[in-house]
Amino acid sequence: GGGGTPPPVRRVCSGWGRARMAFLMDPADGEASNLSLVQVVDSTQGSNLSSLAWRRFPRELIFEDFYAVLEQVRDTHGLLCAERTEAYEAFELHRGAKGLGLVEVSRAVRWLGYPVKLGRLLEIFDESDLEDTYRQRDSEEFLRLLARIREDELRCVRAHMEGGPIQ
Known part of the structure; x- marks a missing residue:
């Protein structure tokens, strides 16, 4: 099955690296053998990375299950569906x-509400140039x-919430 709104998360199990997978333990048996994938969470950002529909796994999760989720997160660049729609609109x-x-990237980024300094934007702009087009970005690079x-x-x-300086 799948789709719909997932029940509340009762337990979070970590994955590898920055990715975390949130699972719901079945309250009826309280066993880890009956888990539902609820959402993918970035442990460094604490935010939802995708609008994946949850589904019950009738067996233990295996690497292929985890990999499929990570692949979807990678393909969406960690942006929610609404964020991607807004980004395409700005593009x-x-x-x-x-x-x-x-110049257009600077306008689009500010239109989306990000107050990025031009020097930092230029660094990120150059880092995101995978096709060596140097000055033009397509929608995926954006x-x-x-x-x-x-x-x-x-x-x-x-960093600011933890008492550190704002950079």
Whole structure:
């Protein structure tokens, strides 16, 4: 089965690295053998990474189950469906004939509400250039760039909440 709204999470089991998988233990038997995948959570950001529909696994989770979830997170650059929709809207609104250049990326990022300094934006802009087009970004590169900016913003907020300086 699947879809719908998942029941409340009763236990979280960690995965590898930054990814975490949240599971629901079946309250009837309280056993870890009857788990439901609820959501994927980034342990460094504490936020939902995808809008995956939950489903019950009739058996123990195996590597292939975990890998399928991680692959979906990677394909969506860790952005929720609504965030991707908003990003595509910003991309279409600000793009030129060949994609987004630095000026258009700057406008699109600010349109989305991210207060990024131009120097940092240029660093991220260059890091996200996988196709060596240097000055133009396609929609996938723009999503990757936004995910990186969001990660930086969340890192700064987390540092401030823990009493550290805002960078």
